[in-house]
Amino acid sequence: MITILNTTEALATIESEWLDLWRRDPRATPFQSPMWLLPWWRHFGSNDLRVIALRQQGRLEALAPLYVVRDEDESLGLFLGTGISDYLDVLCGTGDHAGALMAALAEIDCQLWDLQQMRAGSPLLTASPPDGWSDHLEEQDPCLVLSIEAAGHELEHLLSTHFRKKLRYYQRTLARSAPLLFEAVNGENVDAFLDDLFMLHAARWQRRGMPGMLADEVIQQFHRDVSRAMLEAGALRMVRLRAADRSVAVFYGFAHRQTVYYYLSGYDPDLEKLSPGTVIVAQAIEEAVRAGATTFDFLRGAEDYKYSWGAKERMNQRRQLVRE
Numbered sequence: 001m002i003t004i005l006n007t008t009e010a011l012a013t014i015e016s017e018w019l020d021l022w023r024r025d026p027r028a029t030p031f032q033s034p035m036w037l038l039p040w041w042r043h044f045g046s047n048d049l050r051v052i053a054l055r056q057q058g059r060l061e062a063l064a065p066l067y068v069v070r071d072e073d074e075s076l077g078l079f080l081g082t083g084i085s086d087y088l089d090v091l092c093g094t095g096d097h098a099g100a101l102m103a104a105l106a107e108i109d110c111q112l113w114d115l116q117q118m119r120a121g122s123p124l125l126t127a128s129p130p131d132g133w134s135d136h137l138e139e140q141d142p143c144l145v146l147s148i149e150a151a152g153h154e155l156e157h158l159l160s161t162h163f164r165k166k167l168r169y170y171q172r173t174l175a176r177s178a179p180l181l182f183e184a185v186n187g188e189n190v191d192a193f194l195d196d197l198f199m200l201h202a203a204r205w206q207r208r209g210m211p212g213m214l215a216d217e218v219i220q221q222f223h224r225d226v227s228r229a230m231l232e233a234g235a236l237r238m239v240r241l242r243a244a245d246r247s248v249a250v251f252y253g254f255a256h257r258q259t260v261y262y263y264l265s266g267y268d269p270d271l272e273k274l275s276p277g278t279v280i281v282a283q284a285i286e287e288a289v290r291a292g293a294t295t296f297d298f299l300r301g302a303e304d305y306k307y308s309w310g311a312k313e314r315m316n317q318r319r320q321l322v323r324e
Contacts, residue, residue: 002104008041008137015192017060024093025081027121030261031085035229037065040081043222048180052104054097062097064090072185075112085300086143088117089122098123106130116140125317140318144298144311151289165167167282170275178244182283193238196247201264207269230254236275241280249280259295270300
């Protein structure tokens with residue numbers, strides 16, 4: 001049975017089932033979870049919510065989180081989370097539900113579906129377009145992904161001797177002014193971690209005469225809501241580096257199954273020559289290895305520093321469906 005959820009209240013009623021489905025889907029990322037998409041819709045959603053829910057024997061087995069933007073006679077369908085989410089997709093339990101989801105999508109009043117940032121292997125990339133629809137498929141953004149399986153306790157099997165020597169130099173030099181302390185996030189300090197992240201991220205961008213992507217109060221409140229929900233679900237990964245009473249770097253990411261996702265970080269721009277950003281990422285990777293993760297995902301963007309860790313490109317895909 002397929003139903004279309006078109007109100008925020010209806011979406012909230014399935015939160016626990018949605019979470020269960022997210023945990024069952026082997027392809028899911030944090031960006032398809034209710035912890036990410038419910039706050040996204042509350043803070044950024046507009047126009048017509050059209051979430052496709054597929055049930056079998058009363059159990060939620062597939063979910064397509066969609067909405068439609070309307071402007072006079074034009075309509076554009078998108079995934080919830082479009083814009084600030086690195087991966088977008090449907091959720092599916094056992095079985096092949098792509099055809100049924102595609103058929104339901106075609107019944108929604110929408111002229112163009114612009115389905116962005118899907119990873120290779122998404123069921124919506126290979127499902128046949130519905131009758132009366134044409135489609136266009138293209139590569140979109142690269143995500144940089146690092147295998148950390150068997151990386152070693154201090155990443156000795158992952159990084160070159162030269163890279164590890166640089167890391168130790170940065171840590172020793174940073175520690176000369178004050179003892180260094182790596183702190184893990186918990187329910188009592190999550191807001192303080194975010195305060196420091198916002199402050200450090202802004203300080204870096206202000207050096208370039210720009211506000212940065214975290215300057216907006218709505219964006220900040222979105223991440224506060226996401227962080228609390230991810231923490232409750234056991235999916236939040238934040239690390240703070242302090243030198244005495246001074247925060248010098250914060251790592252902000254998520255974890256699901258055996259992957260840690262690096263969403264954002266901030267560091268003190270006054271210490272840029274000592275690379276506190278590299279030090280905090282190294283700590284996050286070491287913690288991921290100790291927790292049993294096998295993949296560290298740097299997410300979208302082809303920045304040079306990601307390649308320096310040995311990360312490899314994986315291209316996201318975009319599929320557009322047009323009603324003929």
